[in-house]
Amino acid sequence: MIDKTVASPEAALADVRDGATIMIGGFGNAGMPAALIDALIAQGARNLTIVNNNAGNGDTGLAALIKAKRVRRILCSFPRQADSWHFDALYRAGELELELVPQGTLAERIRAAGAGIGAFYTPTAHGTRLAEGKETRRIGDRDHVLEYPIHADYALIKADRADRWGNLVYRKSARNFGPIMATAAKCTVVQVRDIVELGSLDPEAVVTPGIFVKRVVKH
Amino acid sequence: MNRLDKNQIAARVARDIPEGAYVNLGIGLPTLVADHLPRGREVILHSENGILGVGPRPAAGSEDEDLINAGKEPVTLLAGGAYFHHADSFAMIRGRHLDYAILGAFQVSVSGDIANWHTGTPDSIPAVGGAMDLAVGAKKVLVMMEHLTKKGESKIVERCTYPLTGARCVDRIYTDLAVIDVKPDGLHVVETVEGLSFEELQRLTGVPLKRMLTAA
Numbered sequence: 001m002i003d004k005t006v007a008s009p010e011a012a013l014a015d016v017r018d019g020a021t022i023m024i025g026g027f028g029n030a031g032m033p034a035a036l037i038d039a040l041i042a043q044g045a046r047n048l049t050i051v052n053n054n055a056g057n058g059d060t061g062l063a064a065l066i067k068a069k070r071v072r073r074i075l076c077s078f079p080r081q082a083d084s085w086h087f088d089a090l091y092r093a094g095e096l097e098l099e100l101v102p103q104g105t106l107a108e109r110i111r112a113a114g115a116g117i118g119a120f121y122t123p124t125a126h127g128t129r130l131a132e133g134k135e136t137r138r139i140g141d142r143d144h145v146l147e148y149p150i151h152a153d154y155a156l157i158k159a160d161r162a163d164r165w166g167n168l169v170y171r172k173s174a175r176n177f178g179p180i181m182a183t184a185a186k187c188t189v190v191q192v193r194d195i196v197e198l199g200s201l202d203p204e205a206v207v208t209p210g211i212f213v214k215r216v217v218k219h
Numbered sequence: 220m221n222r223l224d225k226n227q228i229a230a231r232v233a234r235d236i237p238e239g240a241y242v243n244l245g246i247g248l249p250t251l252v253a254d255h256l257p258r259g260r261e262v263i264l265h266s267e268n269g270i271l272g273v274g275p276r277p278a279a280g281s282e283d284e285d286l287i288n289a290g291k292e293p294v295t296l297l298a299g300g301a302y303f304h305h306a307d308s309f310a311m312i313r314g315r316h317l318d319y320a321i322l323g324a325f326q327v328s329v330s331g332d333i334a335n336w337h338t339g340t341p342d343s344i345p346a347v348g349g350a351m352d353l354a355v356g357a358k359k360v361l362v363m364m365e366h367l368t369k370k371g372e373s374k375i376v377e378r379c380t381y382p383l384t385g386a387r388c389v390d391r392i393y394t395d396l397a398v399i400d401v402k403p404d405g406l407h408v409v410e411t412v413e414g415l416s417f418e419e420l421q422r423l424t425g426v427p428l429k430r431m432l433t434a435a
Contacts, residue, residue: 104309
């Protein structure tokens with residue numbers, strides 16, 4: 001019998017190694033898998049590369065992981081916020097490497113990884129400093145920039161409900177990066193509000209089919 | 220002269236948004252446009268974190284942390300609205316499905332370059348979000364900004380001195396002084412505020428402006 005449910009966030013992340021690349025879902029706090037991040041902090045893996053839209057808010061979640069100095073490098077579109085003080089301090093001290101990526105390019109690089117695409121051309125950022133050093137190409141009447149996929153060892157995401165096969169439905173704008181990050185990682189771990197009986201999620205409404213999911217934790 | 224305040228600029232932008240338009244409002248000044256769309260005109264607001272049909276701010280106490288806009292403020296969903304993931308959201312933007320992106324700006328150049336994401340100072344932490352995608356992707360890019368900096372310098376410039384967000388992408392500029400179209404042959408003044416002559420606007424702006432027949 002397939003059963004992707006795991007007893008605890010700690011059990012779901014026991015095998016994370018130092019140096020891993022980890023995608024973390026959420027846009028600000030909406031969709032951020034806080035219980036999984038807390039478990040990652042307790043687990044102790046260091047030297048991590050983190051992929052997230054932001055670089056932590058306040059003192060909890062991703063901000064706490066950054067504060068604990070577990071992150072070596074972060075790929076994101078919008079690190080600077082009124083309450084991103086832990087990122088700001090370590091970035092200014094030179095202890096945290098930042099790769100700033102336009103938000104749509106970030107999403108598409110994640111999507112491309114999950115879809116097996118080798119690279120893609122996008123018009124976004126052409127002629128700006130975020131395209132410096134990148135291959136460009138004129139296609140039709142527009143200039144484009146070559147961008148490569150972002151693969152990850154783990155994706156930690158939050159959904160609303162799952163079944164034991166790992167099928168997922170999300171809640172409102174907390175969906176954000178969850179469905180694409182789930183496709184782009186070797187091991188996708190999902191924090192859900194509820195685990196329901198197999199067959200009770202409407203197959204027409206499943207957003208992430210279970211093939212993309214390895215572990216499900218109710219929290 | 221009758222300089223417009225922020226809400227008056229927003230109201231002026233709102234007048235130009237037609238029924239049925241799909242619109243993204245940038246963080247800051249452009250979000251005010253939502254308050255000035257006339258009742259009964261169906262305009263569908265897009266938020267890049269994954270919402271079409273963004274509704275007004277909820278009543279105090281009924282905020283939902285899973286329902287926020289791109290500025291991370293609580294919002295509501297209109298009947299007919301939809302949620303989607305980030306790759307779909309930016310397919311809508313980059314794929315030219317949005318009719319209008321309304322953006323704030325530090326500077327706009329005569330050729331329609333826009334700078335709005337980075338002041339370029341060495342110690343500032345850069346953050347770009349979806350600005351570069353909106354600049355290249357929307358069918359029409361409208362900029363809303365003060366005409367002059369606090370020092371009185373024109374924010375409409377020959378070449379942007381701040382780092383670019385996008386090149387040759389702005390279609391129209393709305394300021395507290397004027398509405399100006401960016402066209403291949405230069406900047407065309409559509410209208411000026413009451414009491415401001417074309418000549419005075421030209422003097423304040425510092426880059427060549429063209430007079431349209433309909434100018435006030």
